[in-house]
Amino acid sequence: MYPLRCVILLLLGAIPVMAATLPAPVKLDAAMAGFTKVVIKWQPMNGAVSYKVYRNDKAIATVNTTEYADSGLIPDIAYSYKISAVNADGESPCSVSGRE
Numbered sequence: 665m666y667p668l669r670c671v672i673l674l675l676l677g678a679i680p681v682m683a684a685t686l687p688a689p690v691k692l693d694a695a696m697a698g699f700t701k702v703v704i705k706w707q708p709m710n711g712a713v714s715y716k717v718y719r720n721d722k723a724i725a726t727v728n729t730t731e732y733a734d735s736g737l738i739p740d741i742a743y744s745y746k747i748s749a750v751n752a753d754g755e756s757p758c759s760v761s762g763r764e
C-alpha cells in the first residue's frame with residue numbers, strides 16, 4: 665500500500681489522432697516520488713520529435729524527453745496516464761504497459 669493511498673493507473677486508451685507512421689510508445693513505468701508526485705518513463709520511439717502526456721484523457725504536457733514528473737497530485741485520487749509520440753506526420757496512438 666502506498667502512503668496516503670495515492671493510486672496511479674496506466675491505461676491503454678484510444679485518443680483521436682491524425683494518421684501517423686509512429687507506433688505507440690511502449691514500456692511505460694510510473695513510480696511515486698513522494699506523496700503528491702509521480703514520475704512516468706517510457707522507451708524512446710524512433711522518429712518521435714516529442715511526446716504528449718495525457719492525464720485522465722486530457723493532454724497536460726508535451727515533452728522532448730522520455731520522462732515526465734507530474735506533481736501537485738491529491739492523495740486518494742486515481743490518475744490515469746497515457747503517452748503518445750509526435751512527429752511531422754502526426755500523433756501516434758497512446759500506449760502503456762503497466763499499472764501501479
